[in-house]
Amino acid sequence: MRAAKPGPPETDRRTDFNQEITMTGQPTALPEDDEPTTLRRIVTADEYDTAYSRAAAAAQAVGVTVPHPALHDAVRGVLAAVGLLTPPPEPDTTDGTCTAQFADDEGQWWQCEMEPHDPSEGHDGGDWGWGDDAPNAVPASRQ
Ligand SMILES: [Zn+2]
Secondary structure (H helix, E strand, C coil), X not given: CCCCCXXXXXXXXXXXXXXXXXXXXXXXXXXXXXXXXXXXXXXXXXXXXXXXXXXXXXXXXXXXXXXXXXXHHHHHHHHHHCCEECCCCCCCCCCCCCCCEEECCCCCEEECCCCCCCHHHCXXXXXXXXXXXXXXXXXXXXX
């Protein structure tokens, strides 16, 4: 019996694409540790609004209405996948904690949960800890 010889799977194209990127000298792999170390550009509010509107229009074009939080998460994830971040949200100041923020690998913004403190101590957002000098960190707006 002879095995069928399927065409190249989709992953082959992706592999070739990655190889091409590698040949240009641009990094293709994430850092080995869990710390995001690559500075990503924060899109402007207008750029985000455009991306969000186009995603909503694309969904509506096929008869799907995506709830805002889900569509925001989808747009955020797509932007993060190509090295872009949504604008950070206004820091929550209701509980009097530090207002420093940080974006993780998936573009999710975290706010420091510590009482206002010396930024040189580093910030703690629960799942993430970071310093003001970390890529994708926004220093506290007030202390
Ligand atoms: Zn802090």
